[in-house]
Amino acid sequence: MRRGTDAGAALFVCCALANALGVAGMARVFRYPGVLNEPAGAALTALGSRIGTLALLTSLTAVAAFLLVPLTTAVIRAGYGDPAPARRGARWLLLCLAMAAGLSMMFEWSLWLVAVPLLAHPVEVPGRITPDVLTFDSLRVTAGLLSGEIIGPLLLAGWTALVATRFVGAVLDSWWPFGPLRPVGRGMSPRGGSFGRLIATARVWTDWLRLRGLLWARPALVGGGLLCSALLVAGAASTAGLVSLPPVPVLARLVWSLWMAAVGTAVWVRVAPRHDRPGYGPRRRPIALAPSPPATGPRTGGHPAAFERIPYRFAAYDAAVRRDQSLPRPGQAGSGPHISDDAVTVAGDEVIVQVAAWAPVPRAEDADAQPGNPAGDRPGAPPMGTAGADGAEDPDPPTEIVSSQDSSTGNPEPRDLPERPDED
Structure with a gap:
């Protein structure tokens, strides 16, 4: 169980890291996504001049798009058994959105990985547009702009909003401090000596701070997911020319990467550490x-909240x-x-x-x-x-x-x- 949880969390972190590095590198080196709006001949020449860098950065973003489906299964498994009907019914929708968004963005990056190296050195014919430039122009519009920068972010926004509203709570509810029995801290051996009590108290306060921070994970992850969805929609609208927000598409991808890393952390801590589980170790x-x-105040006699x-x-x-x-x-x-x-x-x-x-x-x-x-x-x-x-x-x-x-x-x-x- 713990090994599967660690693998699911690693998928989130790898996806977030690959997406952030790829998108940030493309934006810095090739002025992505503005390069898609430049004339086809000039864009093809600029991209073809640095094929090695282009292949490395687009491979990272393609890996991030490919990992959407495996990490979606990790989210579903983390919330498996949730009695909420809305969450149970949203599993297939979440998986379909992940597959559609991943395929759409992989189709975009196939333009960079395959088409650009093949078309990067067109034969110059004075007074005519070469077939290589025409082919790149059509792929740039379909795979680059329409599929990768409009449809892909919209599908990814829906996936993000669904994870934030339906599955973040399920992941956190299955985490051990929110279960029927709420263990706090770590099992540990008693410490003797003059500083034994001080060390034990310091350790429990460390765990208290850790739990206190994770208690804010639910509103932070839900709000962060909705913010990422709004930024992705705004970026798609900017690419389509509906609004003029040039930096938003890249900003949305980077913020989404941070949110993905946070969700991976929540998936990782949903299972008690190994040294806290019965039957493990000494x-x-x-x-x-x-x-x-x-306890003071009018509600002194009430039961404490979680x-x-x-x-x-x-x-x-x-x-x-x-x-x-x-x-x-x-x-x-x-x-x-x-x-x-x-x-x-x-x-x-x-x-x-x-x-x-x-x-x-x-x-x-x-x-x-x-x-x-x-x-x-x-x-x-x-x-x-x-x-x-x-x-x-x-x-x-x-x-x-x-x-x-x-x-x-x-x-x-x-x-x-x-x-x-x-x-x-």
Whole structure:
């Protein structure tokens, strides 16, 4: 799964890089796309004088056009299984637009790759236009202007708008912080010493900044896609002579390349990193947690939104690590049945899942952790939601360590713990 995601993201980056380098080079060396509006003889002479540079730059742009279909399949696969009917119905339309836009732009660049080298050295006949110039003039109008600079950008604008409005949300929704369980940060081993807590807190704040930036990815990618579509349409209108905007066609291609690289990044991060997935690599510890600011205001009692669930308390991380260290490793004597993962909750919302899963040692002290008290409260403390000594109901703490139910044997019920021996 991860390998396929990396390949899909690489397609986006390669397409964006090839398109940006090819278009920028053509604009700088050959004054593209203005060279298409020059007289056919002068344009053919200018292009034929630098065949090697022309072949290199047009090959890059042709590769970018060819990659439209593979990266479209990557976008569709990234959002596969989306329950939204609009997104499911738009898959075939998106694929057809990608094929049409790719073929249209490849037909344009075939003019540069094939026709120009063959027609670059016409035989001069005084007072007559040579057949090579006439052929180039017809190809310039059909393949260059009509297909590559008008129809191609319009199809590409439709493809971009469809990806931005229908599939960007699907890609981000399948990314792990936006899933049903929202792990934040990376699984890591506890660090001892004087700076262990500082290092752990710094790492979780780094991940918090990373997630905070990606939370802006949805509006940025949607708005950027719509902006690229508008620029592509304006560039096609400028080429057709409807408006006078000479720099817009090249600007639209360059901005579109930046947007493609951003979408590739979103496709790449949609799957949790390998070290965050269960069963990968060595034993991992729960996520380091940072202090949470005190809740104030009229909406204090409400559940936090998805973007408000981080950061959390380092104390919860430390408690989970200490409890995890007390469990025996698999294969040791006393290692009982397999247990499922731990989680950190905030006001009842599960957000962080521990990667490792280990077996506990049945102890008499664990008898307090009954189904009525799933959070594993400290000994002697009343369960969550029960009345304390003063008769008032204890509020949910901002962060709790909970243990999920045993799923190794398919039994959703928690295991029976040994009873506490009678004290004399």
